[in-house]
Amino acid sequence: MSQSSPRQLSLPVYLPDDETFDSYYPASGNDELIQKLQACAEGQSTSSLYLYGPQKSGRTHLMHAACAHANDLDRRTLYIPLGIHASISTALLEGVESLNLICIDDIDAIAGHPVWEEAIFHLYNRVKEQTDCRLIVSASASPTEANFALPDLVSRMQWGLIYHLQPMADDEKLAALQRRAAMRGLQLSDEVGRFLLTRMARDLRTLFDVLDKLDKASMVHQRKLTIPFIKEMLRL
Secondary structure: OOOOOOEEOOOOOEEOOOOOOOOOOOOOOOHHHHHHHHHHHOOOOOOEEEEEOOOOOOHHHHHHHHHHHHHHOOOOEEEEEHHHHHHOOHHHHOOHHHOOEEEEEOHHHHOOOHHHHHHHHHHHHHHHOOOOOEEEEEEOOOOOOOOOOOHHHHHHHOOOEEEEOOOOOHHHHHHHHHHHHHHOOOOOOHHHHHHHHHHOOOOHHHHHHHHHHHHHHHHHHOOOOOHHHHHHHHOO
16 A cells, blocks of 8 residues: 555555546546545545446556545555456455545446445445545446445445546547547647547557557657558558
8 A cells, every 4th residue: 555656555556657637637527526526535525435437448547546535635645446356365454444535436236246346335334434535436337237245235326426437539539539549749730630539449448558559659760640650550
């Protein structure tokens, strides 16, 4: 749970330094969600928040951003990606309510796993009793649609705020790509950005990964991001 950079927590997970609220481009309709996530990271708002949306929609970026924001305020945080639940123990959750912010990503990965569901249920109860602990969880579906087997757990998840992460329109994805490029000192024209949108998978995670590869290639070859260069590097 240290706050070094990159920040290593109590399991082998690192928070990327570039996934913050500043680097996140919110789709239309997500402004209130961002405000509530920031408030939770600051110790305000309700004790828990449930965020859901499809894979690669930006959920993990927002979870990382909340932790980063809290860390910047010297608040103690824990980020747990439950996609790896098979390789970790529920013992990890013991006593974590003493922290200021707990972010649990992909919580629906443990749906149908009784030991994990019960452990998360008890965590919700313990967090509710604290005055300065906030719990943020993410999933691909709402609490009632995520196939949790424990009704009491679904009930606890509905205690707090629930937000559906709204998808981005193509123009918003282009703007998000251009913001990401600018943070790396790259200039991404509308023409080049739209080329990537039409030739790559359209989720932001894939697009950002491609942009990272192009960033490294442009530095190695000392070339700008043009369509011919991109075709050459990506073998399109």
